[in-house]
Amino acid sequence: MYTLYSMQRSGNCYKVRLLLAQLHIPYRLVEVDILRGETRTPEFLAMNPNGRVPLLEVAPGRYLAESNAILWYVGSGTPLAPDDRIERAEALQWMFFEQHSLEPHLGAARFWLTMVKGGRELQRHALEEWMEHGYRALGVMEQHLATHDFFVAGRYTIADIALYAYTHVAHESDFDLTGFPAIRAWLKRVVEQPGYIGIDHRTQSMAIAE
Amino acid sequence: MYTLYSMQRSGNCYKVRLLLAQLHIPYRLVEVDILRGETRTPEFLAMNPNGRVPLLEVAPGRYLAESNAILWYVGSGTPLAPDDRIERAEALQWMFFEQHSLEPHLGAARFWLTMVKGGRELQRHALEEWMEHGYRALGVMEQHLATHDFFVAGRYTIADIALYAYTHVAHESDFDLTGFPAIRAWLKRVVEQPGYIGIDHRTQSMAIAE
Numbered sequence: 353m354y355t356l357y358s359m360q361r362s363g364n365c366y367k368v369r370l371l372l373a374q375l376h377i378p379y380r381l382v383e384v385d386i387l388r389g390e391t392r393t394p395e396f397l398a399m400n401p402n403g404r405v406p407l408l409e410v411a412p413g414r415y416l417a418e419s420n421a422i423l424w425y426v427g428s429g430t431p432l433a434p435d436d437r438i439e440r441a442e443a444l445q446w447m448f449f450e451q452h453s454l455e456p457h458l459g460a461a462r463f464w465l466t467m468v469k470g471g472r473e474l475q476r477h478a479l480e481e482w483m484e485h486g487y488r489a490l491g492v493m494e495q496h497l498a499t500h501d502f503f504v505a506g507r508y509t510i511a512d513i514a515l516y517a518y519t520h521v522a523h524e525s526d527f528d529l530t531g532f533p534a535i536r537a538w539l540k541r542v543v544e545q546p547g548y549i550g551i552d553h554r555t556q557s558m559a560i561a562e
Numbered sequence: 563m564y565t566l567y568s569m570q571r572s573g574n575c576y577k578v579r580l581l582l583a584q585l586h587i588p589y590r591l592v593e594v595d596i597l598r599g600e601t602r603t604p605e606f607l608a609m610n611p612n613g614r615v616p617l618l619e620v621a622p623g624r625y626l627a628e629s630n631a632i633l634w635y636v637g638s639g640t641p642l643a644p645d646d647r648i649e650r651a652e653a654l655q656w657m658f659f660e661q662h663s664l665e666p667h668l669g670a671a672r673f674w675l676t677m678v679k680g681g682r683e684l685q686r687h688a689l690e691e692w693m694e695h696g697y698r699a700l701g702v703m704e705q706h707l708a709t710h711d712f713f714v715a716g717r718y719t720i721a722d723i724a725l726y727a728y729t730h731v732a733h734e735s736d737f738d739l740t741g742f743p744a745i746r747a748w749l750k751r752v753v754e755q756p757g758y759i760g761i762d763h764r765t766q767s768m769a770i771a772e
Contacts, residue, residue, distance in 0.1 A: 401702045402659060416651055418658040425651035441626055441635035444654075448628040449612060452661045492611045 354379040354426075355409040357399070359386055361467065363459060363517035364419040365406040366551045370513055371426055373555075374547035381555050387467065419517075420447040423510040432513075434505045443504045443511040449489070450514045457486035458518040461525035483526070490532055493519070497534035501541060508545050516542045521551065564589040564636075565619040567609070569596055571677065573669060573727035574629035575616040576761045580723055581636055583765075584757035591765050597677065629727075630657040633720040642723075644715045653714045653721040659699070660724045667696035668728040671735035693736070700742055703729070707744035711751060718755050726752045731761065 356372070356379050358365035372379055384390045384405050391403045399415045400407045408416045408425070416422055427433035434440045461482040464471030472479070493515065496503065503511040520539050522529060529536055542548070566582070566589050568575035582589055594600045594615050601613045609625045610617045618626045618635070626632055637643035644650045671692040674681030682689065703725065706713065713721040730749050732739060739746055752758070 401705050402663060402699075410648065410651075414648070416648075416655055418655040418662075420658050421651050421654035424654055425647065428647050428651075437635065437638050438620065438624070438626075441620075441631050441638075444631035444634055445626055445628040448630050448658070448661055451658055452628075452666070453612060456662070456666065489612075495611050 355382060356380070357382045357384050357396075357405050357407040357409075359384050359405050360554075361551075362386075362405060363462070363521065363551070364404075364455070367419045367513050367517045368406045368408065368422050368426065369553070369555060370517075370549060371423055371432065371510065373549045373553070374432070374545065375426065375430060376547065377426065379555075420451060420510075420514050423447075423513060427510045432508070432510050434509055436505070439505040443509055446503045446511040447514045449492070450518075453492070454486070454489040454515065455518050457482040457489065458522055458525060458527065461486065461527075462518065462521060465525045486522075486525075486527060490519070490522070490527070490529070490535065494532045494534050497538045502538070508542070512538075512542055517551075565592060566590070567592045567594050567606075567615050567617040567619075569594050569615050570764075571761075572596075572615060573672070573731065573761070574614075574665070577629045577723050577727045578616045578618065578632050578636065579763070579765060580727075580759055581633055581642065581720060583759045583763070584642070584755065585636065585640060586757065587636065589765075630661060630720075630724050633657075633723060637720045642718070642720050644719055646715070649715040653719055656713045656721040657724045659702070660728075663702070664696070664699040664725065665728050667692040667699065668732055668735060668737065671696065671737075672728065672731060675735045696732075696735075696737060700729070700732070700737070700739070700745065704742045704744050707748045712748070718752070722748075722752055727761075 354372070354377065356368060358369065358381060360383060384396070386405065390396060391400075391405060397403055400417045402417060404417060406417075406419050406422060408422045410416050410425065416425055424433060434443050461479060464475045464479070468474070502508050503515060516539070519535065520542070564582070564587065566578060568579060568591060570593060594606070596615065600606060601610075601615055607613055610627045612627055614627060616629050616632060618632045620626050620635060626635055634643055644653050671689060674685045674689070678684070710716075712718050713725060726749065729745065730752070
């Protein structure tokens with residue numbers, strides 16, 4: 353059974369919890385609080401030298417990091433992970449876009465605005481840049497979704513999961529999606545997928561978490 | 563035949579040129595100057611709404627963006643792209659690490675220090691952060707390479723290509739690799755790979771570039 357090291361509020365961790373729920377894969381959940389430095393302990397760094405969650409133990413003592421790499425591993429062999437050469441590459445394109453052009457801005461804004469007291473003042477200058485770059489990335493997504501129901505392969509895939517995680521909570525970091533009707537319609541389509549859980553969903557196995 | 567839209571000095575574009583050279587795949591090269599706004603023209607944005615290079619035309623009118631997604635597409639079916647489930651995921655892990663923890667810092671520092679006149683003064687505050695995060699990422703790589711010849715699967719793969727691109731020019735953006743002996747030994751092993759070309763290598767097909 354997988355063990356997932358995860359922080360409940362993290363969008364990157366939510367991606368993995370959502371996919372595991374939709375594939376009905378049982379797992380053991382270990383809640384980790386990055387605000388308390390729990391990803392910087394010697395024990396955690398021995399599992400992931402980069403000191404981040406999510407982290408998935410895929411076999412005893414073998415750990416996989418990076419949310420989108422975990423999505424590929426867990427989704428492998430299911431319709432949610434495109435296997436065709438060009439569709440796989442296009443899914444990867446959107447997932448690298450997510451980690452390079454979207455998450456660093458929406459994720460950073462959300463972290464400082466919702467998890468750090470006084471974050472708005474501390475990061476006032478950075479916030480302007482995160483908003484500018486975040487809106488630019490949302491514009492790229494809006495343009496694509498204006499003519500596509502999902503990002504790749506004409507169906508719901510792990511590329512949608514990756515992009516959904518921070519986009520659906522964009523309002524928490526002051527982003528206004530009013531001017532992005534195609535994104536708003538796509539967010540609804542994601543919610544309608546079988547096995548969907550929200551970011552606040554508490555996984556039952558949390559009861560056995562350390 | 564592929565058409566690659568590329569900027570010669572870009573580390574992300576170099577990744578693709580290096581892989582194409584090592585696989586002996588001919589292609590048409592179109593040199594694009596981002597400093598002259600050539601990725602922001604209506605014509606270019608019609609090919610890649612995110613306005614970035616590298617961009618690979620994989621079939622007439624079908625374009626693939628994001629350097630690491632292109633590496634997977636081009637390398638597909640060759641020993642350079644791991645096909646085993648866990649090795650593929652581990653390669654992806656390192657490639658997402660590269661785009662999230664390494665390239666944004668080493669790449670940004672290199673851009674402002676080597677391509678923008680007065681960039682050091684303009685970005686003085688940001689540079690401090692890029693250096694701090696860049697060194698942290700290099701530390702994670704050093705730790706891994708202290709016990710591994712290559713990043714994944716015990717052999718040279720596209721994960722090495724992705725990580726090599728900005729690491730081997732780290733000195734151009736003031737990073738000092740003296741304290742990273744395992745990285746320096748790995749850089750030498752990459753240079754020894756069959757078909758290796760340097761970032762300054764001029765592809766012959768450039769003669770027919772637009």
